[in-house]
Amino acid sequence: MSYARIVWAHLQKDLRLEWRSKDAINGMLFFSLLVVVLFSFAFDPTMAVSRQIAGGILWVALLFASTTALNQTWTRELRHQVLDAQRMAPSPASALFLAKVLANFLFVTMIQVVLGPLFIIFYNLHALGQGWLMALVLPLGTLALVVNGTFFAALSLRTRNREMLLPLILFPVSIPALLAMVQSTTGILTGEFDPGLWMRMLAGYDIIFLTLCLLLFETILNAE
């Protein structure tokens, strides 16, 4: 399929660039580590309540990490006006967006792979609910963060103060997703309530916003 091939071309390029420079990964790793350690100092992880706040900590760390990555994601296209070349290419703009989302998703997932075990060790976690559900919640939540984040990063690309603007417009819109992520994680970790509803909501959020972003991306890319 031709669309898929173009997405792949973009994705391959992004991965290669990241591999050569390691900008995003690096910053993300640093700050997520900082957060995990900070929290284990702040809050005696051996306490029983640790399970209740662990969901929040995990997602804040990730939000943190991904904002760093997201800010980088388009900067690279701005340098040397590569973005102008993208705008002039006949391939669909949404493919560019989709590839960026995938790339960011991969980066954040990579961070999770590092962060997750650390987290479990530091907080001595073992889920009282169905632990395997985390394998669904994590990607769903990451996708929610990354889809909107990539879109809004592109939106604020050519504005003054773009680094500042990104969190300002990203966070309010992402609140439902964050809520669902935290709640389903807490549900899983404490086993006190069923995370199913929240997870379905997260999935719904992902689908709605991915569609919306794909539809509107062309508009913002060529907004002048």
Place this chain on the structure above:
Amino acid sequence: MSYARIVWAHLQKDLRLEWRSKDAINGMLFFSLLVVVLFSFAFDPTMAVSRQIAGGILWVALLFASTTALNQTWTRELRHQVLDAQRMAPSPASALFLAKVLANFLFVTMIQVVLGPLFIIFYNLHALGQGWLMALVLPLGTLALVVNGTFFAALSLRTRNREMLLPLILFPVSIPALLAMVQSTTGILTGEFDPGLWMRMLAGYDIIFLTLCLLLFETILNAE
């Protein structure tokens, strides 16, 4: 004093650049509000333990806020090779570093001034220890964050290959500061132990690392 005047020239330039995008302050206010709201979603403030984790949460929020500033701090100098002009100027390199630290310190402090009261309202905090000590802990902790952060950002600026290592090197170095910040805040908020020792340690850390960074900055700026 000539050194002070050069620091002032750098600082003024940084502030002006920031100011050019006039709404920076508005943005920062709103950003602080968002962080507090987000954290209230992530960590239910009505929980009884909230006082115990508030220290950690406050510092994570600050870390969050300062990343936005730190990430950008040197990028600006890289664009159009302005950094080369800096390297060729006869003024001392450490003045450049000091000015950057000051600028970042100012931004983060500005955020704190907004964040603090909001935090108190949303988390319904009132210190059980000596609350006024926070007026010492906050700047000391911020300085520790900002000094290391700025230095780290400059370091990763010019070194390409060893990059993955850098966060891992700087990270352990920052741990004592983190520990001291969080512990003294918790001590003040809960009134359970005396924060004095931790605060002295924080001050010591600040002095040592500021000196070290000032001495080494020239080296890393001209490292090739």
Place this chain on the structure above:
Amino acid sequence: MRRVLQFGLPVALAILAVGFYQATYVAPTEATMGNIQRIFYYHVPSNIMGLLFPYVNLVASIVFLATRRSNPMRAQAADAVALASAEVTLVFVSIGLVTGMLWAKPVWGIWWTWDARLTSVLVLWLIYVSYLLLRRFTAGGQTQTLAAVLSIFAAVDVPIVYMSIRWWRTQHPAPVFFGGPGTGIDPHMMPAFLWNIAGWLAWGLMLVMLRYNLERKRQQVEQESALRSLEAGQEVAR
């Protein structure tokens, strides 16, 4: 337009005055809460307006996106409506938040709680602040397009917020109107409430119109100075 304003503004103020009189002197005092309940006549209407004007903003934004290439003149007008309604939304939501908090302190004993309704209102407020910030942060021709896109996101997001926090702890009174049997307010309170609804609606519409006019003026002045600078030559003093 001018006529409508000249006529409408006094009318809106008059209705509001009647509403004020009704709410303060005519409506009966509520049994449990006492006089503090009278804030109801301001709290509920402004919240209702705060939920109404976002739709105006959404429709105007869509019109803008649809016509910005084919009919720039109409698109400009639509954008002015979008801006005006966003600002008015923010005014109403702010009033709703403040009156709610003023009410909450004596009744619940706290200023704020993370209750479903309160939270969703707060998120609505946050989103519209970010909308206006975006408009200020951007420059040149892109402002309008980007803002319109954000407005669509906001419209999609608010219902989701609303749904999601249904499953959250709640403290705010349940719906009073159309809530099924057993709900509703004392019929004696009704006139005061209706007068206030009408008054705030009229006032809100007038505000939107005023703001719209102002924005159109600004667009016009901009256009004219542009044309002047085209005639005058390249270097033009501002």
Place this chain on the structure above:
Amino acid sequence: MPPAANAIELHEVSKLYGAFAALRKVTAEFRAGLSYVILGPNGAGKSTLLRNLAGLTRPSFGTVTLLGTVEIAAVRSRIGYLGHDSMLYDELTALENLRYSARLYEEESLPAGRWTPEQSLEVVGLDPGLDRPVGKFSQGMRQRASLARVLMARPELLLLDEPFSNVDLASSAQMLRVLNQMRAAGNTILLTTHQPDLARPIADCFCTMQEGQIVSMEYFERADRGAAFHASEEPRA
């Protein structure tokens, strides 16, 4: 293929930045198959004109008709634009950059005779095997890689903003040869430069801008205009 009479038509095109008019009511026609050299002092609006033609910004007033349509987006794949900046990723090699770009143009109805990334690099005199990221290229090498990217799709309309700046004389001559072939094959070329003497060999028209307006269009007869059509079909060295 007999090209349309006019490749570009501008009608009262103005571009405002705030109260400053970078283009002022420009009305002009650029005939298909000719090459135009746009001259003018710094700040005259040359780059702004090209960016508007490329569809990268939109004029504040007026209409641009390009290759017969006002919908520039629809003919994007037939336009090649070279800007001030390289439009290449610093971390990738020239070949990687071009390969990536080529994939974005795939499946499009482009002329069959388009070049591969390797050919395209050779055309501008760069070694395709050079294993060095573009960020480490010298200024002139980067400029050439940049041009190679644009030429690769063999676009019908070439918009080149100072293509010769920082390029050495030998390479400029080489570029001119390529451009001449493209022109001879019926493509339209608009290029800006501050070195009119350099560009003269391929110019059909010198177009001078001043203060946001086109002040003169000076066509001249070229002996090779007919002949070039055939010359271009020869294999390149």
Place this chain on the structure above:
Amino acid sequence: MPPAANAIELHEVSKLYGAFAALRKVTAEFRAGLSYVILGPNGAGKSTLLRNLAGLTRPSFGTVTLLGTVEIAAVRSRIGYLGHDSMLYDELTALENLRYSARLYEEESLPAGRWTPEQSLEVVGLDPGLDRPVGKFSQGMRQRASLARVLMARPELLLLDEPFSNVDLASSAQMLRVLNQMRAAGNTILLTTHQPDLARPIADCFCTMQEGQIVSMEYFERADRGAAFHASEEPRA
């Protein structure tokens, strides 16, 4: 002040990037008070040479003696370097950029006759009052602002990497006049360019590089060499 015989001495200077030699055992002398125009194809190593002279990179082998010392850092304030990029902050106006730069050079033992930021901008033909951030300048305007920054401190040794690229002819002539005055005042100038004809009026020597080596240094007598000393003292328009 009678300048030292040699402003620059290079002894077996090589610069390696990995296995690639951008400079290969360059041994040369540049006399003080003369102006050298460095020519050569793209990738010959011209920019690399200038960056090494400016102390921005260090040669892999060999020694550079500048203004009588091998410690380039010690004479930094007497060197002016203009790179490929503007070295200016996009968000500030030209005047703000220059004022900032001037403060970094304060209190240094610079010649008393140095220019104020305003003078410096006027010298390159830019309006100091122009209230537009450098990011919105046209390419040529930016290049001129950039040169103004370098000239401001009136450095003894000027290293200019393609100063005329993208600059229109009138402004190039203006720049040349300024450079000529600087030269006449005893300053040393090294500039690279791909437009030898443009630079000829101020050249004392054409220095050609190829593949990382200096292959020829062609000095020529200039009628104005003595006279210029006096001409330079005249007030500028």
